Amino acid sequence: VTQKKLIIALAGNANVGKSVIFNYLTGLHQHIGNWPGKTVERAEGTLSFKGYTIDIVDLPGIYSLSTYSLEELVSRKYIAVERPDLVINVVDASVLERNLFFTLQLMELETPMIVALNQVDIAKRKGIEIDTEKLEQLLGVPVVQTVATKGIGISQLLEMAIKAIEKGQTTRREVRYGEEVEERIAKITETLQGIQFYYPRRYVAIKLLEGDEEIAREIAKLAPQAVNTAKELTGEIENLHGHACSTVITSERYEVAGRVARQAQKLVPPLKPTAEERLHNLTTHRIAGYLIMISSLLLIFYAIFTFGNYTSDLLSNLLNRLEPLSTNLFGTGIVGSLVWGGVAEGLIAGVTVALPYIIPFYIVLYFLEDSGYLSRIAFLMDNAMHKIGLHGKAFIPMMLGYGCNVPACLGCRIMETKRERTLAAFVTTLVPCAARTVIILGLVGRFIGIQWALVLYVFDLFVIFALGRLAFRVLPGEPSALIMEMSDYRRPDLKTVLKETWFRLAEFIKIAFPLIIVGSLVIKAADVFGLLNPVANLLSPVTVAWLGLPVITGITLIFGVLRKELSLILLAALLAPTGLQALTPVQMVVFTLVAMFYIPCVATISALVRELGGKKALFITLFEIAFAIILGGVALRVLTLFT
Amino acid sequence: MSSKGVEDYLKALYILSRNGEPISTTEIAEHFKIAPASVTEMLKKLAKKGYVKYSPYHGAHLTSKGFQVAEKIARKHRLLERFLHDVLRIREDKVHSEACEMEHALSDEAEESLCRFLKHPDLCPDDSKIIPACDLPFSTCEECVELHKKDFEESGRRQQIPVSISQLKKGERGKVSFIRGEHKVLQRLSDMGLTPGTEVTVVKSAPFHGPLEILVRGSRLALGRGMTEIIFVEAEKE
Numbered sequence: 001v002t003q004k005k006l007i008i009a010l011a012g013n014a015n016v017g018k019s020v021i022f023n024y025l026t027g028l029h030q031h032i033g034n035w036p037g038k039t040v041e042r043a044e045g046t047l048s049f050k051g052y053t054i055d056i057v058d059l060p061g062i063y064s065l066s067t068y069s070l071e072e073l074v075s076r077k078y079i080a081v082e083r084p085d086l087v088i089n090v091v092d093a094s095v096l097e098r099n100l101f102f103t104l105q106l107m108e109l110e111t112p113m114i115v116a117l118n119q120v121d122i123a124k125r126k127g128i129e130i131d132t133e134k135l136e137q138l139l140g141v142p143v144v145q146t147v148a149t150k151g152i153g154i155s156q157l158l159e160m161a162i163k164a165i166e167k168g169q170t171t172r173r174e175v176r177y178g179e180e181v182e183e184r185i186a187k188i189t190e191t192l193q194g195i196q197f198y199y200p201r202r203y204v205a206i207k208l209l210e211g212d213e214e215i216a217r218e219i220a221k222l223a224p225q226a227v228n229t230a231k232e233l234t235g236e237i238e239n240l241h242g243h244a245c246s247t248v249i250t251s252e253r254y255e256v257a258g259r260v261a262r263q264a265q266k267l268v269p270p271l272k273p274t275a276e277e278r279l280h281n282l283t284t285h286r287i288a289g290y291l292i293m294i295s296s297l298l299l300i301f302y303a304i305f306t307f308g309n310y311t312s313d314l315l316s317n318l319l320n321r322l323e324p325l326s327t328n329l330f331g332t333g334i335v336g337s338l339v340w341g342g343v344a345e346g347l348i349a350g351v352t353v354a355l356p357y358i359i360p361f362y363i364v365l366y367f368l369e370d371s372g373y374l375s376r377i378a379f380l381m382d383n384a385m386h387k388i389g390l391h392g393k394a395f396i397p398m399m400l401g402y403g404c405n406v407p408a409c410l411g412c413r414i415m416e417t418k419r420e421r422t423l424a425a426f427v428t429t430l431v432p433c434a435a436r437t438v439i440i441l442g443l444v445g446r447f448i449g450i451q452w453a454l455v456l457y458v459f460d461l462f463v464i465f466a467l468g469r470l471a472f473r474v475l476p477g478e479p480s481a482l483i484m485e486m487s488d489y490r491r492p493d494l495k496t497v498l499k500e501t502w503f504r505l506a507e508f509i510k511i512a513f514p515l516i517i518v519g520s521l522v523i524k525a526a527d528v529f530g531l532l533n534p535v536a537n538l539l540s541p542v543t544v545a546w547l548g549l550p551v552i553t554g555i556t557l558i559f560g561v562l563r564k565e566l567s568l569i570l571l572a573a574l575l576a577p578t579g580l581q582a583l584t585p586v587q588m589v590v591f592t593l594v595a596m597f598y599i600p601c602v603a604t605i606s607a608l609v610r611e612l613g614g615k616k617a618l619f620i621t622l623f624e625i626a627f628a629i630i631l632g633g634v635a636l637r638v639l640t641l642f643t
Numbered sequence: 644m645s646s647k648g649v650e651d652y653l654k655a656l657y658i659l660s661r662n663g664e665p666i667s668t669t670e671i672a673e674h675f676k677i678a679p680a681s682v683t684e685m686l687k688k689l690a691k692k693g694y695v696k697y698s699p700y701h702g703a704h705l706t707s708k709g710f711q712v713a714e715k716i717a718r719k720h721r722l723l724e725r726f727l728h729d730v731l732r733i734r735e736d737k738v739h740s741e742a743c744e745m746e747h748a749l750s751d752e753a754e755e756s757l758c759r760f761l762k763h764p765d766l767c768p769d770d771s772k773i774i775p776a777c778d779l780p781f782s783t784c785e786e787c788v789e790l791h792k793k794d795f796e797e798s799g800r801r802q803q804i805p806v807s808i809s810q811l812k813k814g815e816r817g818k819v820s821f822i823r824g825e826h827k828v829l830q831r832l833s834d835m836g837l838t839p840g841t842e843v844t845v846v847k848s849a850p851f852h853g854p855l856e857i858l859v860r861g862s863r864l865a866l867g868r869g870m871t872e873i874i875f876v877e878a879e880k881e
Binding site for chain 1: 780781782783785786789827828829830831832833834835836838839840841847849850851852853854856859860861862863864865866867868869870
């Protein structure tokens with residue numbers, strides 16, 4: 001029996017539990033990609049239900065369907081052009097009015113839809129009781145109450161969805177504006193008669209009055225008359241109301257949302273602030289908030305690097321036992337050493353960084369994100385980020401960077417403008433990732449003292465700040481200010497956290513792994529053919545004369561381009577039998593400083609190319625090489641003065 | 644007493660005021676570098692006209708009538724500073740004294756044209772203070788540009804000049820009445836629920852002039868300073 005296929009899209013504001021519902025519905029049958037030609041993430045999954053194969057598309061979390069951001073435009077076009085069989089609008093019951101503003105816009109798109117009234121548990125704790133039937137009646141759209149984090153109401157939602165599709169939707173109410181606006185909508189709709197367009201006529205009329213550029217451009221090709229009429233009528237409304245027409249329409253739409261919300265909900269605010277409320281107050285407090293932030297971040301870093309160090313050693317010991325196997329298979333000749341030293345060691349190094357450090361780091365981070373804590377950190381850090389021309393949200397990709405710079409660079413997409421994405425990606429490459437932390441702790445921390453490792457961390461923050469400020473000065477443009485919702489704290493959903501972690505890890509594997517392996521192979525080949533020493537000698541004016549390091553560090557720094565921590569491992573091997581102790585403390589500090597900053601690793605460079613383009617990626621790379629060399633030389637001379 | 648003298652005093656009280664506490668005679672005397680005795684005399688005169696509330700030993704503060712006049716003068720002053728700095732390219736440290744002289748001669752009509760000509764700036768150039776809103780009845784600057792040719796005397800002027808929400812204190816409320824900014828920002832703010840007439844409550848601000856936490860239509864928003872400085876509200880009186 002061939003199953004019938006359906007497409008259902010999930011749409012709603014950010015932080016309403018949309019992805020939790022998505023995960024519930026699709027389980028492991030999902031994949032994440034980009035919308036064709038856009039840097040907007042597209043999540044898709046499938047499930048089987050009642051003889052249907054249902055394709056679920058998770059649209060980005062947005063607050064409106066205007067053209068403020070690419071996400072909004074992509075979502076609007078998807079719904080209008082691709083015409084999914086049904087849209088499930090996920091609504092946060094605890095912020096009903098603002099969420100209904102979006103619901104009304106979906107209704108105006110005249111798409112078949114149902115509403116998932118989610119987080120009713122949080123709403124109840126805040127003293128908000130919603131009459132589902134009343135809401136259904138007011139909107140003319142089926143409404144199902146859900147608590148996605150506990151799986152409550154999900155199967156009813158799915159049943160309702162199928163029912164709505166099978167029955168066809170006829171009851172949807174029309175969003176009515178004031179008399180003056182309605183008259184003019186009717187006039188424009190008339191001029192649109194007989195035109196074939198993917199948006200409904202009434203929607204086009206409203207959007208033309210709102211001054212929507214995308215739609216005006218498209219309609220100008222089909223019915224230039226309509227655009228002119230709309231312009232005239234817009235002027236009339238502005239004269240009548242004394243306000244811009246788009247403001248009039250948005251206000252009236254919000255008025256409708258407010259009226260529906262007031263009629264459907266009963267408010268009995270609790271006498272005492274809820275636990276979520278108190279936690280919010282504490283974590284955003286002007287003193288306690290910062291103390292909590294700093295201590296929790298320190299604790300997280302400490303725990304992850306202790307755990308990571310231990311498991312990383314364990315793993316590499318385990319995997320290195322495979323060497324005899326490789327030797328047996330491929331021998332110890334050129335092929336053998338290329339297979340083991342190139343491919344296998346590349347793989348091992350990737351695994352020993354990814355599993356012990358990156359995975360736990362991202363699990364913790366997404367745990368914080370899903371609970372709502374990261375938006376509080378963004379609130380606290382907004383001011384500091386402004387000094388480098390960014391706003392608070394940029395702190396989130398920066399924190400990702402402490403795990404691995406690759407997903408962090410991709411994470412800079414949350415910034416609104418191109419200029420801010422560039423700035424954020426640049427400072428992110430200066431954040432010491434797990435691999436660089438391995439060097440800091442393994443060299444300076446181990447042989448000079450942990451307090452000196454901490455000094456280097458603090459110094460790194462200082463460098464980020466200074467270079468961030470410099471970049472802010474160089475890149476023209478005004479910084480945009482923060483507009484961010486701080487939704488209520490909620491219990492994080494484990495599945496969502498694991499899924500996010502998995503996707504970040506997938507990005508790392510997809511981008512970093514192939515580069516690491518190919519790179520290892522190339523350098524191993526150079527080694528086998530005896531090309532490394534000449535190169536090291538070539539670099540000696542920089543490494544020996546200027547930085548005061550042994551000649552062989554030239555080789556290790558080349559390897560470091562692939563993976564930073566490799567430079568340390570290699571250095572230890574090349575300095576045998578004495579090992580790393582052969583270096584003086586000053587040399588250790590200089591080497592670590594250079595390794596921290598001298599270049600984004602190959603995988604990060606490729607992430608930069610993807611996000612910013614080749615030119616900017618090249619510029620950032622060259623700048624950081626020059627900066628690290630200068631910094632290392634200066635550090636050598638300053639430190640020698642004191643010792 | 645000249646109107647320039649009155650305006651200068653009111654502006655001084657406006658600048659020196661903090662949280663509505665009275666300002667001492669000595670402080671004002673220091674500001675003008677004159678004897679406290681002449682300050683006392685002047686304050687008494689201003690009190691008679693209803694511009695300030697003055698009580699001996701405590702000091703003086705602005706009445707709402709005085710505040711309106713002072714705000715208008717501060718607006719003219721800071722707009723002029725922007726003009727001198729941005730258009731005439733006069734050095735940052737010199738614009739203040741120039742503007743001090745010119746502000747009294749600038750008519751309201753010229754002030755409004757200047758504001759439009761400068762594309763409704765947010766902050767003054769020398770010490771980054773907020774340029775107060777005007778008393779035209781528009782809810783955005785876009786409207787002002789589009790509609791100012793119409794006779795706005797007919798639609799009336801505002802009774803109360805709106806204040807920026809960054810000037811509201813913790814727990815204070817107001818109704819959004821005017822937003823300064825370009826189209827995209829306006830769109831974004833109104834999509835988040837900040838349409839004209841909406842009630843907002845300031846919950847708290849992050850330290851060191853950080854973002855503001857506000858409640859709008861039941862949702863909790865964090866707004867950076869660049870945003871709060873362009874959103875003007877009619878503050879609610881308790």
